Amino acid sequence: MTNQLKEYFQKWKKIVDQGLNTYLPPSSSNTILKAMRYSVFAGGKRLRPILVIAGAQICNLDGKKALPTACALEMIHTYSLIHDDLPAMDDDDLRRGRPTNHKVFGEGIAILAGDALLTYAFDLIAKNGKMLGQNCPLAFVVESIAQGAGFKGMVGGQALDLRMDKGRWLKQKPKKQIEILKKVHESKTASLIEASLVSGAYLADAGQDKIKKLLSYGKKIGLAFQIADDILDLIGDKKLLGKKGSDLENKKLTFPAIFGIEKSKTKAAQLIQEAKEELKVFGKKAQILKDLADYIVERTY
């Protein structure tokens, strides 16, 4: 990670955390709010909100003016983790070394806390729209996020992942396996990363040429990010990841499961290279997003 990127992350992570703390005020009496806060403040990197801010900045909007939407994306990401960890889905007891939401609050409240985070995200996006007034194409912001998170995006990817879990993907022909793998990763992970960047750009009232470049960059780093995550699952410290079983034990459909670690690393590196090339149109303003792309695969070295 370059020093510039490190400072950028430190600065904006702090601002995002403050934003989340304001939007989700501590409460001793409201169970649902407690459950929402528990998972939101479980130590995430805040990658998605920082991508919203970077997407806004690269299109010439002050990053702070995208803060409600940035926090909204973190809430959507968190809700997806809470629901993903449920017994009916991945059935994980631990996340980042801490008990998962349903282990602490029970399944019913965990489902509702996820629902509430997803719903509150759109409230915050609306707040951002009010803040920016007439110049903000709010319909495009809402649409890009709803589509990225919805049945054609993240939720669709999770559903396909669920259908293919416990080794069920092994029953498909090799060519079909690769097709499914790409579809799962693009929709489960890349979609929300794309939506983060693009919603920031829309808040900045960016033109379609820039939106398209950020979409393409987002899809590529999103895919590389998931490949890197799957490699880390194989080579990383289990305690650090805080997961119950490895993807290998769970017979998960992943890039390294099909292509092996070396080929997966090469694929991720290639995607990062391509992603950075998409940013030429932004000139010097692209440095943070270029460094961020490199950082995604660095984690696996």
Added chain:
Amino acid sequence: MTNQLKEYFQKWKKIVDQGLNTYLPPSSSNTILKAMRYSVFAGGKRLRPILVIAGAQICNLDGKKALPTACALEMIHTYSLIHDDLPAMDDDDLRRGRPTNHKVFGEGIAILAGDALLTYAFDLIAKNGKMLGQNCPLAFVVESIAQGAGFKGMVGGQALDLRMDKGRWLKQKPKKQIEILKKVHESKTASLIEASLVSGAYLADAGQDKIKKLLSYGKKIGLAFQIADDILDLIGDKKLLGKKGSDLENKKLTFPAIFGIEKSKTKAAQLIQEAKEELKVFGKKAQILKDLADYIVERTY
């Protein structure tokens, strides 16, 4: 039900059903879409979408121009039923006489189908914003729906209901029981009914005076609607309701459980009377909403 209201419901239910069928196209290959359609087309009355349309019309917008948002409200209502029926919540095997979503598709897909419906709702609201252009205060539309459906509204009410279920409310003092009961009903049921009416009014770019009247009308009919539902649960045909156990058997916190059937009927009738009075500002345009208010309690006679 007056003839005029009957015709109105028939006309708009058909249009809403067509809208839902367009937005959720039949699919043989996409499991998540199949699960979404299964519950959306399970025979609902389409009360909430019709309230969106009526809210728009009473504020002088062509009802069809509110159709995407109307369909969005039905999707939010449907998602709440799918999640509510889950084993971790009400644990219902049947709804309207048919197996519940998780009984057909499994818990994981049912959770995701709910998530997808909630997310898609905001996509449709954005579409409506695009359709109406600059004159539509989209931020207010999104905000009213997200708040009505969120942790201060519907989801918050469900969480409180869950915490008080299986007779746990009986441990509270009588005064506190009534307080909780009112809070559960206002947030669980009335909030989304208010949001339906008000989002329609915002689509019509209505002023705050009209919004306030519709909010108050919505809160009152929403509360009366829930009281009526609870009375029906006690006196109605179980097969018709398609539920597993009665509220009485489940020791649910309801109006008739605390006040008895007669007092509950009087309370509902009083709320309806008050609700209709809120509509004076709309003159003759208010007839449909007045008839609808009456219909809500008529069901219990």
